[in-house]
Amino acid sequence: MSKPKTIEIISRTYPTMEGGFEIRRAFPNQGLGHPDPFLMLDHMGPMKVKAKEKAGVSPHPHRGFETVTYMFEGEIHHKDSYDNEGDIGPGDMQWMTAASGIIHSEFPSEKFQETGGTLHGLQLWVNLPKDKKMSSPKYQQINTKDMPNIQKDGYLIRVLAGSYEGQVSPVKTQTPIGYYHLTLEPQAKLSFKIPTDWMSMLYVVSGKISSSGESIEEGFVAKYSQEGETIEIQNQDQPTELMILGGKPIDEPVFSYGPFVMNTEAEIRKAFVDFHNGEFTKEKAEL
Ligand code: MN
Numbered sequence: 001m002s003k004p005k006t007i008e009i010i011s012r013t014y015p016t017m018e019g020g021f022e023i024r025r026a027f028p029n030q031g032l033g034h035p036d037p038f039l040m041l042d043h044m045g046p047m048k049v050k051a052k053e054k055a056g057v058s059p060h061p062h063r064g065f066e067t068v069t070y071m072f073e074g075e076i077h078h079k080d081s082y083d084n085e086g087d088i089g090p091g092d093m094q095w096m097t098a099a100s101g102i103i104h105s106e107f108p109s110e111k112f113q114e115t116g117g118t119l120h121g122l123q124l125w126v127n128l129p130k131d132k133k134m135s136s137p138k139y140q141q142i143n144t145k146d147m148p149n150i151q152k153d154g155y156l157i158r159v160l161a162g163s164y165e166g167q168v169s170p171v172k173t174q175t176p177i178g179y180y181h182l183t184l185e186p187q188a189k190l191s192f193k194i195p196t197d198w199m200s201m202l203y204v205v206s207g208k209i210s211s212s213g214e215s216i217e218e219g220f221v222a223k224y225s226q227e228g229e230t231i232e233i234q235n236q237d238q239p240t241e242l243m244i245l246g247g248k249p250i251d252e253p254v255f256s257y258g259p260f261v262m263n264t265e266a267e268i269r270k271a272f273v274d275f276h277n278g279e280f281t282k283e284k285a286e287l
Contacts, residue, residue, distance in 0.1 A: 002193065005200065005228030007212045013043060013219045019106075020055030021119070022047045026203055026221040035199055035223055036249040037175055039065055039125035039261055043205065043219070046073060046120035049108060053116065056107030061280055062098035063271045064133040064261040066126040068179070069094045069106075070160060072205070072241070074119035077109040081281060084139060087111075088121075091144025093160050095171050100134045101274070101281045122205075122243065124179065129250050130263050132174050137281070140171050154188035155235075157181075162246070164193075177247040184209070184235040184242070191230040192244055200224045200246040202231060207240025209233055 011031045013024035026041040028034055049055055059081065069076060070093045078094060079085040081103040088094045089109075096102065108119060128135075142160070148167035150157040157164060161171045162178030169179075176198070184207070194200045201223050208217040211233055216222050224231055231244065253263050260271040274280045 002191070002229040003227070004191070004212065004230050004232045005194070005224040007214050007222050008225050010214060010216060010220055010222045013221070018042065018044075019057035021045070021057070024219055032221070032223060034127070034254050034256075035201060036251065036254075037127050037177065037199070037247040038201075038245060039127050039254070039256065040123075041125075041203060041221070041245070042123045043203075044119060044121045044123065046118050049074070049112070049116050049119055051116035052113060054107070054113070055119070057105060059103050059105045060259055061101060061103045061271075061275050062096075062259045063101045063280070064098070064267075065128050066095065066097045066099075066174070068096070068124040068126060068161075069121060070124070070181070071121040074117055074121070075109040075112040076119075076121065077107050078104060080104040086139075086141055088141070089144070091147065093142050093147070093171075095140040095142070095161070097128075097135075097138040097140075097174065099128060099132060099137045101271075102137045103281060124245070125261070126173075126177065126247075127250055127254065127261060128174055130252055133262060133267075142170055146170060152190070154185045155190060156183040158183075175248055175250060178244070180244040182233075182240075182242050182244065184233070184240040186235060186237050186239060188233075188235040190233050192233060193230055194224075194244075194246050195248075196226075196229060197248055198246040199226070199249050200231060200244065202233075203243045203245070205241040205243060207238050207242070208236045209240055209242065210236065
């Protein structure tokens with residue numbers, strides 16, 4: 001029998017805005033800080049957008065980490081300063097390794113803007129180790145039809161990154177990471193296995209579960225103990241959508257300021273200088 005993990009902390013999202021997007025931020029916050037190797041988790045929507053309404057984030061830089069966008073509903077159009085562009089629709093994920101630098105914008109797609117509708121998704125920020133922060137930027141897009149999944153009695157696991165029970169995501173991560181979307185029918189019960197040297201968390205997108213004697217509902221995030229091998233999940237009386245995040249801690253100093261996440265203050269200052277001097281992006285990101 002594998003030993004279940006216990007919950008170290010349960011924390012509630014707080015509402016904020018990003019360029020017209022209604023966001024609930026799961027972390028960083030006072031209780032969770034930066035749960036290494038992750039930096040931030042934003043839950044966008046679900047929000048109604050009228051036809052022709054222009055919510056979105058205009059061109060902005062990133063350096064030193066990765067942004068991961070996963071959509072439940074609606075469609076986001078991504079465009080960068082080298083004219084790489086693409087749409088991220090329901091069930092699609094974009095894994096963007098900003099590394100040495102990307103300047104991009106994030107708006108609902110043209111198709112979505114024509115009709116309006118509901119926008120609902122997640123953006124996760126993943127840290128990079130020191131030796132990869134200034135490496136070449138790169139995009140990986142996995143469309144919903146290519147996402148590996150595991151259908152079990154009462155629940156579905158979509159493997160967005162990493163692997164689970166032999167199903168391997170096509171995404172190449174820079175450090176060992178697992179990112180999973182679980183859809184649970186009422187009363188579903190499972191033990192989710194996590195490698196013993198990983199940090200692990202669970203975020204409830206909608207619905208309500210019990211885990212390690214605690215109740216966790218929509219908009220709450222739980223961080224688990226290092227000790228133990230499984231996250232125990234018991235769904236309650238309604239369908240639930242949740243995310244499991246796991247990863248090997250990078251264990252290096254984090255110095256972050258806005259869209260830059262480096263190891264030292266001097267590197268942050270250099271990012272501002274490079275950006276100001278138009279020397280921010282030196283190479284085209286690989287698609
Ligand atoms: Mn961005």
